[in-house]
Amino acid sequence: MGDVTIRPARPGDARGIALLDVETWRTTYAGMLSAGYLVGLSERRREAGWRSVILREPRDVRVGIDPTGTIVGFGSCGPNRGDQFFAGEVFTLYVAPDWQNQGIGRRLLVTLFRRLVATRRRSAILWVLRDNPSRFFYERVGGQQVSRKALAVGGAAVEAIAYGWRDLPGFLAAVSSEDREPEP
DSSP states (O other): OOOOEEEEOOGGGHHHHHHHHHHHHHHHSBTTBOHHHHHTOOHHHHHHHHHHHHHHOGGGEEEEEOTTSOEEEEEEEEEOSSOTTOSEEEEEEEEOGGGTTSSHHHHHHHHHHHHHHHTTOOOEEEEEETTOTTHHHHHHTTOEEEEEEEEEETTEEEEEEEEEESOHHHHHHHSOGGGOOOOO
């Protein structure tokens, strides 16, 4: 499937991110969230939202681009929105279904962690729906379950689990050189 390049997002990436965002929600959360909610997801609204995030701070959003220029993964990070025990938060991390299990998610996560450390955030938290089978990925990359809460999504209460990394510099120091991404 070729090499994937990880880089900071650009405003022109907003549409590709939005398309992948909606696609991954529909495939990942089918059976967990209501079909009506998933069908009602708006690529146009998500595109506007992503463009706004990218324009505010493009280095907080990273994309994985395949050799044809298609976005096959993305993630975003920034200051923690709630838990005082973690300085940073990974808000999103999605990889296209056909590109999963090829190391792209790990590369994106490492890049987001590097961004957090570069902005003096030495720890991070990430929330994932409990029934999302991809949550085990976060355990494989060293995340520890640190909290749980109910979230209202599409009119239903769903349980979310938080994974935490208390020492991002230590985590990054242990990452092998082949996982390192240049910081543009």
